[in-house]
Amino acid sequence: MSVLVVGSVAYDTLETPAGRAEKILGGSASYFALAASYFTDVNMVGVVGDDFGPEQMSAFEGRRINLEGLEHAPGKTFHWQGKYSTDLNSRETICTDLNVFEHFKPKLPESYRKSDRLFLGNIEPSLQRDVLEQVDAPQLVGCDTMNLWINHRLEELKKTLAKVEVLLINDSEARELAGDWNVIRAARKIRAMGPKTLIIKKGEHGALLFQEDSCFLASAFPLEHVKDPTGAGDSFAGGLMGYLDQSGSHDEATFRQAVIMGSTVASFCCEDFGVERLLTLKQDEIHERFHEFASMVHFDRLPLK
């Protein structure tokens, strides 16, 4: 079993109410790969510059992460700088230096073509399809996107959506993509664009899983101390896809567990800056929090009439 992920590998400079971190490891593929590696083998696809040395690489080493597809290009690594609001519910981008990421054309190593599951991280939609076409016969294809592509590459995005089974998107993006403020109606419209499974992420308010006629309501695991929410969505995706790959099943019950697993891993991610917490996390901690989560949402059914 293996999951392939394509996305950004970056240096992030972050400011949150808990402090500041300078040029730390970030990027959607980094968070996804670290999260998913707790469950399965990950084939990582991305690009870094000359300034990404052995020290940075070491974060991925000694884990179930295949780095053959991580290209080293001449130039600097993608750098993003952001600042969060006091309540962490919004953030402002201070600068985005695409650097080597600007002309990134993902080329998959031969060994990646047999990947069982695929996650097309948030990159330009036609590039997402380029990656998809390089994999032989994936059993499940998930993707992410963002408002930039919804607003400026809608036709390309729709072509990608027609080819994926699972879309992960946040609530404001879902409303924008569907042109409907009601998430239930928005979900129906988005599922008609292709993805049979739609997961709408609502940050601290949880996530909604839509499949056929069913809707699963997932809360978020409540945290008293959030240091840095960067990468929570990508860790969610990594935990979700990793768990699905490990389980080898795509039925509704497994998807529901996978959503809770994604939330669980994402909650750990927020406890420290950047990928720090994902580097020290233990299998037992994940397992224990999953159970705690289950207890926190449990209630007894009423007797049937």
Add this chain to the structure above:
Amino acid sequence: MSVLVVGSVAYDTLETPAGRAEKILGGSASYFALAASYFTDVNMVGVVGDDFGPEQMSAFEGRRINLEGLEHAPGKTFHWQGKYSTDLNSRETICTDLNVFEHFKPKLPESYRKSDRLFLGNIEPSLQRDVLEQVDAPQLVGCDTMNLWINHRLEELKKTLAKVEVLLINDSEARELAGDWNVIRAARKIRAMGPKTLIIKKGEHGALLFQEDSCFLASAFPLEHVKDPTGAGDSFAGGLMGYLDQSGSHDEATFRQAVIMGSTVASFCCEDFGVERLLTLKQDEIHERFHEFASMVHFDRLPLK
């Protein structure tokens, strides 16, 4: 078993994306009483003016609602006018005419003094205590409040909070009352003010129930068509307190069911303007939606390690 509620009885003029309604029945006590009456006997305390005739009274008749404590005063009934935003997540008050509600001094009929449970709706905090003192030995006292009292009657509010077991409050009010944007920390601070049970309402994002060391995460029932969210919080409170009174238990498991019951009744309330849907609701519909709710949040636990 009986629940006493004190609060406003009003005429509301509402504008939502679904339409407009002119001078329809509203007020916190009205929504609460109608919701709770599906579960138990309700002793209603409030005031109306000369313009509140038999037609308006008929909404409460033929139900488990005792109207002996609904005072008829000379003057006009409280009138509130509001307009909702397109996504229904915010509303603007266009006018508030307190009228007979301005000098309301709740006096309980003799028959109300034996009420088992008490809900102090959103009125001035010292008036809430006046009502509390008129009841002999309530088994459970719940209350609601709002930012007006948090900002302008904080000391009075704290005296009330010291005397109640259950506080229902929305998330922005909880943050304001505690002076902490993190709801988990805010919950701890508010519970230290008195109420052992705290329910933080998050509208379409559900509710959180805090008791001792436990936190219960409740989603909201998702609705595709919301006509009017007015009274959802009061219907939630009515469903919750009504269910607790019917059950006769205050243990954690019953409280969790009561929160889901409150959400269930509140979801019906939003389906039509004002109290309309609460007037036509059937027991079976409530029961069925509670079960649907349970199915929508269910996921299988992982095997224990």
